Amino acid sequence: MVKNVPVLDLDAIIDDPDTRIIVCCGAGGVGKTTTAAALGLRAAERGRSAVVLTVDPARRLAQSMGLSELDNTPRPVAGVEGEGTLHAMMLDMKRTFDEIIEAHADPERARQILTNPFYQSLSSSFSGTQEYMAMEKLGQLRRSGEWDLIIVDTPPSRSALDFLDAPERLGRFLDGRFIRMLTAPAKAGGRSAFKLLNAGFGLVAGAMTKLLGAQVLKDLQTFVSALDAVFGGFRARAEQTYNLLQAPGTAFVVVAAPERDAMREASYFVERLAEERMPLAGLVVNRVHRSPASALSAARSTAAAEDLETRGEHELTAAVLRLHAGRMQLAAREHRQQEHFVSAHPTVPVAQVPAMPADVHDLEGLRQVGALLAAQ
Amino acid sequence: MSSHDTDWDGVRLHVVTGKGGTGKTTVAAALALALAAEGRKVLLVEVEGRQGIAQVFDLPPLPYEERRIAVAPGGGDVHALAIDPEEAMLEYLEMFYGMRRAGRALSKMGIVDFATTIAPGFRDVLVTGKTSEAVRRRGKDGRRVYDAVVLDAPPTGRIVRFLNVTNEVAGLARVGPIKNHADLVNGVVSSPETAVHFVTLLEEMPVQETLDGITELREAGLPAGGVFINMIRTSELPQAVLDAASAGRFDPTELSLGLKAAGLTDGGPNAAALAEALAGEITEHARRTELERQERVSLDASGRPRYELPLLTDGVDLAGLYELAESIRAQGAA
Numbered sequence: 001m002v003k004n005v006p007v008l009d010l011d012a013i014i015d016d017p018d019t020r021i022i023v024c025c026g027a028g029g030v031g032k033t034t035t036a037a038a039l040g041l042r043a044a045e046r047g048r049s050a051v052v053l054t055v056d057p058a059r060r061l062a063q064s065m066g067l068s069e070l071d072n073t074p075r076p077v078a079g080v081e082g083e084g085t086l087h088a089m090m091l092d093m094k095r096t097f098d099e100i101i102e103a104h105a106d107p108e109r110a111r112q113i114l115t116n117p118f119y120q121s122l123s124s125s126f127s128g129t130q131e132y133m134a135m136e137k138l139g140q141l142r143r144s145g146e147w148d149l150i151i152v153d154t155p156p157s158r159s160a161l162d163f164l165d166a167p168e169r170l171g172r173f174l175d176g177r178f179i180r181m182l183t184a185p186a187k188a189g190g191r192s193a194f195k196l197l198n199a200g201f202g203l204v205a206g207a208m209t210k211l212l213g214a215q216v217l218k219d220l221q222t223f224v225s226a227l228d229a230v231f232g233g234f235r236a237r238a239e240q241t242y243n244l245l246q247a248p249g250t251a252f253v254v255v256a257a258p259e260r261d262a263m264r265e266a267s268y269f270v271e272r273l274a275e276e277r278m279p280l281a282g283l284v285v286n287r288v289h290r291s292p293a294s295a296l297s298a299a300r301s302t303a304a305a306e307d308l309e310t311r312g313e314h315e316l317t318a319a320v321l322r323l324h325a326g327r328m329q330l331a332a333r334e335h336r337q338q339e340h341f342v343s344a345h346p347t348v349p350v351a352q353v354p355a356m357p358a359d360v361h362d363l364e365g366l367r368q369v370g371a372l373l374a375a376q
Numbered sequence: 377m378s379s380h381d382t383d384w385d386g387v388r389l390h391v392v393t394g395k396g397g398t399g400k401t402t403v404a405a406a407l408a409l410a411l412a413a414e415g416r417k418v419l420l421v422e423v424e425g426r427q428g429i430a431q432v433f434d435l436p437p438l439p440y441e442e443r444r445i446a447v448a449p450g451g452g453d454v455h456a457l458a459i460d461p462e463e464a465m466l467e468y469l470e471m472f473y474g475m476r477r478a479g480r481a482l483s484k485m486g487i488v489d490f491a492t493t494i495a496p497g498f499r500d501v502l503v504t505g506k507t508s509e510a511v512r513r514r515g516k517d518g519r520r521v522y523d524a525v526v527l528d529a530p531p532t533g534r535i536v537r538f539l540n541v542t543n544e545v546a547g548l549a550r551v552g553p554i555k556n557h558a559d560l561v562n563g564v565v566s567s568p569e570t571a572v573h574f575v576t577l578l579e580e581m582p583v584q585e586t587l588d589g590i591t592e593l594r595e596a597g598l599p600a601g602g603v604f605i606n607m608i609r610t611s612e613l614p615q616a617v618l619d620a621a622s623a624g625r626f627d628p629t630e631l632s633l634g635l636k637a638a639g640l641t642d643g644g645p646n647a648a649a650l651a652e653a654l655a656g657e658i659t660e661h662a663r664r665t666e667l668e669r670q671e672r673v674s675l676d677a678s679g680r681p682r683y684e685l686p687l688l689t690d691g692v693d694l695a696g697l698y699e700l701a702e703s704i705r706a707q708g709a710a
Contacts, residue, residue, distance in 0.1 A: 027396060027397070028395070028396025028397065028531060029395050029396030029397025029398065029582075030396075030397060060580070060581065060584075257397060259397070260431075260691065260692075261397075261428075261431075262397065291653075291657060292653040292654075292656040292657060293650060293653035293654050293656075293657065295650075296640065296650065296654075300640070304635075304638035304639065304640050305638075307638055307639075308634065308637065308638050313634075313637055314630075314633070314634030314637055314638070315612075316613070316614070316617060316630055316631060316634060317630070317631055317633075317634025317635060317637070317638060318612075318634070319611060319612035319613045319614075320613070320631055320634075320654055320657075320658060321638070322611065322612060323611045323613065323657065323658070323661060324654055324657055326609060326611075326689055327657060329689040329690070330687070330689055333689065333690065333691050357660055357663045357664040357667060358580075358663070358664075358667055359579065359580040359581060
């Protein structure tokens with residue numbers, strides 16, 4: 001264990017009735033989704049009515065909660081022990097986006113938007129849409145008041161930044177000069193408005209047409225003017241959700257693995273959350289390798305193995321000592337990776353979860369992960 | 377070219393993908409080193425703006441230009457390029473239309489940002505376009521400038537969409553230069569000159585993602601390459617011992633004697649206690665080995681060549697990269 005590091009007490013967080021939202025974030029492939037699900041189960045079994053919102057389409061996770069699949073609606077998880085309840089759902093970003101459009105536009109406009117090729121691209125593949133829709137869904141769940149704890153697992157973004165930036169970027173794009181320019185002719189009722197608006201537009205429109213083809217520009221204009229009508233509501237909601245994240249009832253849990261890249265991302269995320277004044281609860285380091293025989297160092301173990309090999313005795317013991325030395329080296333390396341984080345962020349509470357040989361397959365597995373998260 | 381035969385002779389574009397945390401960038405870098413061995417010239421391309429190549433080679437952040445970053449074993453050069461989609465778009469405008477001014481105007485107005493973010497199809501076609509151009513580029517002597525190009529591509533979940541640009545762009549741009557550009561890219565990535573390699577760990581989730589990715593690639597008519605199993609931990613423990621340990625029947629008596637013989641119990645913990653503690657480690661290792669065996673069997677069902685790379689216990693540094701490159705060559709992947 002890294003010395004003098006404050007311990008992240010996850011039970012205290014999930015037991016506190018004032019905690020309403022837990023956001024798990026971090027690099028891809030560090031066990032974020034499993035952490036979120038395990039926290040959800042533990043919270044439920046300690047009396048909360050919890051819902052886990054995941055963006056990870058892994059069937060395995062659904063199966064571990066006894067659900068054949070997860071969809072855009074919270075489904076009850078059976079087998080939760082105690083008074084609390086657990087629901088789980090998986091974000092369907094296109095569906096969520098469609099619902100927003102349907103809720104904000106009259107049927108004719110909604111149809112125009114939903115069938116536009118740009119909308120289809122935006123709603124299914126814009127690199128920020130998933131993040132934006134995750135936040136939108138979070139806001140919806142929170143407003144519904146049906147759950148007293150929402151645990152959300154953020155998308156495996158290329159960089160941690162995307163998650164916080166996406167709503168703003170989408171907003172900036174839709175509010176931007178370019179979009180205003182494109183919508184201007186529709187608003188002013190004719191092409192002549194272009195000239196008044198910006199002398200440079202001819203140049204730009206020409207370039208766009210060359211680059212994308214005239215049809216694209218036309219599709220885009222239609223899309224933008226249709227979307228423009230509903231977007232006021234969009235921005236307001238994005239802002240609400242952002243404020244919700246900053247509120248005291250929210251706890252950000254950064255998840256990492258003790259590897260260089262994951263720890264670097266974690267550092268970055270911690271700094272970013274501080275900049276945005278988002279409430280950070282602490283860091284969970286998954287897959288930490290420990291040894292039950294840590295008193296025997298890697299160096300001593302290797303030396304002893306060499307000695308036995310030279311003497312040609314106790315082959316089995318030599319192999320075991322080599323194995324142990326490898327394990328201790330790995331542990332030492334992981335320790336160094338964590339030290340880097342700790343020296344940069346000495347006040348961030350940390351919880352470590354030991355590496356397990358197998359993946360989680362059922363509720364019992366999730367329960368064990370939850371217990372390990374809490375047992376610091 | 378050397379006389380060294382590889383499984384991928386004729387492949388000039390090596391696309392490397394993998395689930396997050398599998399060491400995709402490290403393997404891409406080692407593959408580039410291996411391909412450059414013995415006097416060849418290889419370009420290593422990164423597209424996600426993470427500066428992963430710079431980190432792996434312990435260099436300051438790379439600019440958007442091709443530069444030599446490493447010398448391969450036996451002579452040979454690895455060049456690197458970190459593609460910035462916005463710069464790629466400006467370059468593209470200038471190269472094909474001479475639109476420098478208009479390009480800057482677009483950039484200023486956030487249109488490039490728009491085009492490269494709203495529709496990842498556009499963004500992807502720009503970076504794959506740039507990569508394809510490097511694959512096909514010829515020098516004054518008419519020979520290819522690079523013997524091979526290694527692309528550190530987006531993760532497995534996004535790879536088919538990333539490469540299948542024609543499809544992605546088709547819905548948006550039915551005609552026009554972007555469409556033509558996409559067709560050109562498609563000509564490269566779906567040709568036998570390209571192979572899409574997967575990096576995985578011997579764990580359930582990355583293996584499943586790899587298998588799904590291979591199926592998706594096939595469905596999209598894109599050429600699946602090899603599977604690189606990364607971070608393998610080996611031991612010399614005999615199978616019989618592993619089997620016993622998996623079943624929870626490891627007998628620490630002999631180990632205890634061995635520890636005494638090695639002088640490890642002098643004045644320290646008693647031999648039996650130490651043997652017991654180590655037995656726990658052995659059991660865990662045995663269980664993991666057994667799971668790994670099952671994952672290997674699953675991977676074999678894909679029919680793709682498999683390469684195994686060791687876990688570098690000291691972490692990935694330059695020496696480690698060369699070690700991985702050697703291993704890649706020894707296994708015939710390069």
